[in-house]
Amino acid sequence: MADKSENKLFIIHLFTALGAPLALLALIAGAQGDLAMMFLWLAISLFVDGVDGPLARRFQIQTRLPRWSGAILDLVIDYATYVFLPAFALYQSGLLSNFWALASGSIIVFSGAIYFADTDMKVETGHFSGFPGVWNMVIVALIAIQASPWLILALVALCTVLTFLPVHFVHPVRTVQWRPLTLLVFALWTFAIAYSVLLNFQVGETLTVVITVSSLYLFLVGAVQQLIAKLA
Numbered sequence: 001m002a003d004k005s006e007n008k009l010f011i012i013h014l015f016t017a018l019g020a021p022l023a024l025l026a027l028i029a030g031a032q033g034d035l036a037m038m039f040l041w042l043a044i045s046l047f048v049d050g051v052d053g054p055l056a057r058r059f060q061i062q063t064r065l066p067r068w069s070g071a072i073l074d075l076v077i078d079y080a081t082y083v084f085l086p087a088f089a090l091y092q093s094g095l096l097s098n099f100w101a102l103a104s105g106s107i108i109v110f111s112g113a114i115y116f117a118d119t120d121m122k123v124e125t126g127h128f129s130g131f132p133g134v135w136n137m138v139i140v141a142l143i144a145i146q147a148s149p150w151l152i153l154a155l156v157a158l159c160t161v162l163t164f165l166p167v168h169f170v171h172p173v174r175t176v177q178w179r180p181l182t183l184l185v186f187a188l189w190t191f192a193i194a195y196s197v198l199l200n201f202q203v204g205e206t207l208t209v210v211i212t213v214s215s216l217y218l219f220l221v222g223a224v225q226q227l228i229a230k231l232a
Contacts, residue, residue, distance in 0.1 A: 019045045019077035026085050030092050036200045038089055039140050043194070045081045046136070049074070075116055079133075083112030086139040093143050095152060104156045108135050111160045126174035127222050131162040141215045144196040145208045168222035177225050182218070189214035 026041035087105035090096070096104060112133045115121065123129050138159060142152055172186040173179075192210045196203045203211070 013073060015048065015051070016073050016077065019048050019081060022048065023077065023080040023085060026081070027088065030085065030089050033092065035089055035093060035143060036197045038085070039136075039193075039197050042081055042085060042136055042140075043197075045077070049078065049081070079112065079116050082136050083116070083133055084109055086135040087112075089143065090139050090152070093139075095143065095147065096149050100149065100153060104153065107156060107160055111163045115163050122171075123168065125168070125225075126171050126176060127168035127226070128171060129166050129168065130164060131159045131167075132169050132171075133163070135159075137215075137218075140193055140197075141211055144193060144201055144203055144211050146201070146203075168226040170218065170222040170225070172218075175222070175225075178221065182221060185214050185217045189218060 022041050022045040026038045026045070029035075029037040029041060087108040090108070091101040091105050093101075095101075112135060115130065115133045118130070121128055121130065121132065138155065142155065147155075170182055172182050175182065188210065192207055192214065196207055196211065199207075
């Protein structure tokens with residue numbers, strides 16, 4: 001009975017693996033020029049990613065099914081959906097010339113690969129150490145506000161440098177400090193991005209401001225908290 005029970009737990013790994021076909025669907029949509037649908041598939045994969053971790057911890061998958069590494073499976077899919085596909089979306093968006101789009105995408109996938117191999121990417125406070133490779137959030141926001149080429153290049157360069165620096169970035173759930181405010185801002189950002197996707201990224205001034213301000217908060221709040229802790 002115990003073996004059968006543990007075998008049934010393998011369904012959690014199968015649930016995690018759903019991120020792979022979702023990534024393929026996102027790639028197909030992006031290749032067809034439908035970036036709104038591409039990010040919709042990526043949003044669904046993000047939901048899967050948000051659910052599978054708590055399920056795995058709840059049922060102690062790592063201990064009960066040691067042959068299969070949920071952590072490795074999760075990293076493989078996260079790299080595709082958080083890094084590789086957003087880099088492809090940036091290239092497809094037309095916001096940069098072919099040369100700069102290829103250069104930026106190459107930098108994103110290269111630095112993201114290095115970061116995902118970092119075993120010290122998380123700190124005790126629940127923050128990430130260094131830019132956590134959430135290029136999906138960065139690129140979708142840049143596409144939504146139709147950012148200028150100079151802003152895109154500057155942000156790609158900044159995030160790449162921050163990938164390798166011990167600067168804290170907030171995790172909306174795991175970072176306890178200011179969590180209610182952070183969750184509220186994250187919810188606002190999510191709603192604004194979702195609405196922009198429904199509008200096929202044809203957003204107005206108000207939505208642009210909401211996306212910009214909420215993005216700046218999520219990008220900077222971890223470093224601000226880190227600075228306050230050092231000055232205290």
